[in-house]
Amino acid sequence: MIKFFRKIRYELMGENKTGRYFKYAIGEIVLVVIGILIALSINNWNESRKQNIKEIEILTSIQESLKRDKIELESVIPSNNRIRNSIDVLLNYMEKNLPYQDSLSYHFFNSTTTWVANFQKSAFETLKSEGINLISNNDLRKDIVEYYDAGIESSKWQSETYRNVVINAFENVFNNRFESFWHSNYDELMQKRLKGEDVNPVDVKGQMVPNDFESLKKDKEYLYFLRSLKNINSWHMDRTLNLTVISVEKLIKAIDSELEHLK
Structure with missing residues (x-):
């Protein structure tokens, strides 16, 4: 097309038709700009x-x-439910002055376990390397950043706070009241997990045997700790985990909606 205009322009120049020449020259420029x-x-x-x-x-x-x-x-949520159930079993035996049963060693053990969630962050790290603004939907981008930078960190903090309560009790409460802290098959299960085998929290079996169960029933410090531990678990673990599930579900739905829009 440009060659065609150029040919006409040369012909017009040869015929000395200046007015038409400029019109064609302008047309050629317009064509180039449009291209x-x-x-x-x-x-x-x-x-x-x-x-x-x-x-x-x-x-x-x-x-x-x-x-x-x-x-x-x-x-993880059911595991924390089982922790509080074990605490209820122990308190029931102690408050009702019931005799010791071997099954209680499991509940002593289970009441002190800590089950926390491991979150996946690699996809978010990829997003950060690409640039957060890659997410075109402002509200969705804000919700994603809030979940990973605030929601997960808050959940981790709550879990760590709860874990520290148990660790502190290991050093100051359990040390003179039980034969040992945590005797379980945990190491065996972790080896299975490292081999790629499925490991369920309910597979963890362990025991903590009290030195003197009858004395423990009257031990105000231990009873205070046990009742408090149930409340702490409810607040720092159960409440936080359930709120996080709600946030995750909302975010999954929001991404679903955005993907439909983008596609």
């Missing part, structure tokens, strides 16, 4: 399409991570 604009538009569309594909990939990856977080949380 450049079209090329830029196509390039911008291609870049936008690439960004769109990358955003879909990142959001899909984050959603998969969230689904794994949800599974992890839902496996």
Whole structure:
């Protein structure tokens, strides 16, 4: 097309038709500008399409991570329920002055276990390396950042606070009241897990045998600790874990909606 205009321009110059020459010259310039604009538009569309594909990939990856977080949380929540159940069993025996049963050694052990969730953050780290603004939806971007930078960190802090309570009790409460702290098959199960075998929290079996159960029934310090531990578990673990599940579910749905829009 440009060669065609150039040929006409040369002919007009040869015929000394200056007015028509300038019209064709301007037309040629307009054509070139239009071509450049079209090329830029196509390039911008291609870049936008690439960004769109990358955003879909990142959001899909984050959603998969969230689904794994949800599974992890839902496996840990029952474990903490069992901790509080064991505490109730122990308190029932002590407050009702019931005789010692061998099965209580498991409940003493289980009441002091700490089950925390392990969160998946690799997809979010990938997003940060690509640039947070890759997520085009402002509200969704804010919710994702809040979950990973605030929600998970808060959950970890709550879990660590609870763990420290148990560790402190190991040093100051259990040391002169039990034969040992935690005698279990934990190491055996961890070896199985390292080999890639499935390990369920209910598979953990252990015991803590009191030095003197009858004295323990009247031990105000230990009873205070046991009642407090149940409340602390409810607040720092059960409440936090359930709230985190709600956040995860909302985020999964929000990403679902955004993916439908992007596709």
